[in-house]
Amino acid sequence: xxxVYTIKRSSKRKKLNIxxxxxxxxxxxxxxxxxxEKIQQVVDSKRQWIYEKINHxxxxxxxxxxxxxxxxxxxxxxxxxxxxxxxxxxxxxxxIKFSQRFLIPATQGEKxxxxxxxxxxxxxxxxxxxxxxxxxxxxxxxxxxVKIVDNxxxxxxxxxKNNVNFNWRLIKAPMFVIDYVIIHELAHFIEPNHTPRFxxxxxxxxxxxxxxxxxxxxxxQLLEQVI
Numbered sequence: 001x002x003x004v005y006t007i008k009r010s011s012k013r014k015k016l017n018i019x020x021x022x023x024x025x026x027x028x029x030x031x032x033x034x035x036x037e038k039i040q041q042v043v044d045s046k047r048q049w050i051y052e053k054i055n056h057x058x059x060x061x062x063x064x065x066x067x068x069x070x071x072x073x074x075x076x077x078x079x080x081x082x083x084x085x086x087x088x089x090x091x092x093x094x095x096i097k098f099s100q101r102f103l104i105p106a107t108q109g110e111k112x113x114x115x116x117x118x119x120x121x122x123x124x125x126x127x128x129x130x131x132x133x134x135x136x137x138x139x140x141x142x143x144x145x146v147k148i149v150d151n152x153x154x155x156x157x158x159x160x161k162n163n164v165n166f167n168w169r170l171i172k173a174p175m176f177v178i179d180y181v182i183i184h185e186l187a188h189f190i191e192p193n194h195t196p197r198f199x200x201x202x203x204x205x206x207x208x209x210x211x212x213x214x215x216x217x218x219x220x221q222l223l224e225q226v227i
Contacts, residue, residue: 081174
């Protein structure tokens with residue numbers, strides 16, 4: 001079977017690299033000047049590895065987009081691994097307040113979900129970015145910038161510009177899961193591939209790695225919902 005892949009060339013890249021995205025799409029990152037024929041040869045040589053990645057039961061699982069619940073009083077929303085009750089406030093509130101429950105202005109109408117999404121993004125920037133800096137110091141690695149992004153298919157990623165990106169939906173997960181995803185991405189600055197050395201690095205910094213991976217596998221669909 002022919003493999004369909006996308007080629008992304010960059011003048012800053014020195015080595016050819018193949019990634020399988022969470023939607024199972026294949027991307028070849030190549031230096032400028034590398035011919036299509038050469039890329040095809042490399043892809044063919046990595047065919048077995050690519051098939052294994054595509055069929056991986058955990059990392060590349062499908063992430064459907066369930067409708068979720070309605071954002072009304074009495075429902076709950078996930079934050080840092082726990083469900084908290086939602087209460088719509090009719091008067092005296094102009095923005096979301098959180099105090100062991102979500103207080104949301106009822107006047108927001110159909111914009112409630114968008115408002116909650118923006119609240120999540122703000123909290124992700126507030127809590128995830130400092131953790132990235134902390135773990136980077138402990139690992140002895142440097143990065144250019146941390147970005148909180150809207151990515152349906154990956155919890156975290158590294159870029160050729162040495163940026164690290166994290167899905168804003170991670171703020172719904174427990175902190176030990178957030179730490180695992182951060183450490184996972186930062187470890188790629190030391191070891192680019194998922195070799196035994198890579199996993200040893202991650203496990204040393206994240207002793208609850210297996211628990212975190214299981215949590216993501218079991219709850220990934222919940223993170224996809226707005227609430």
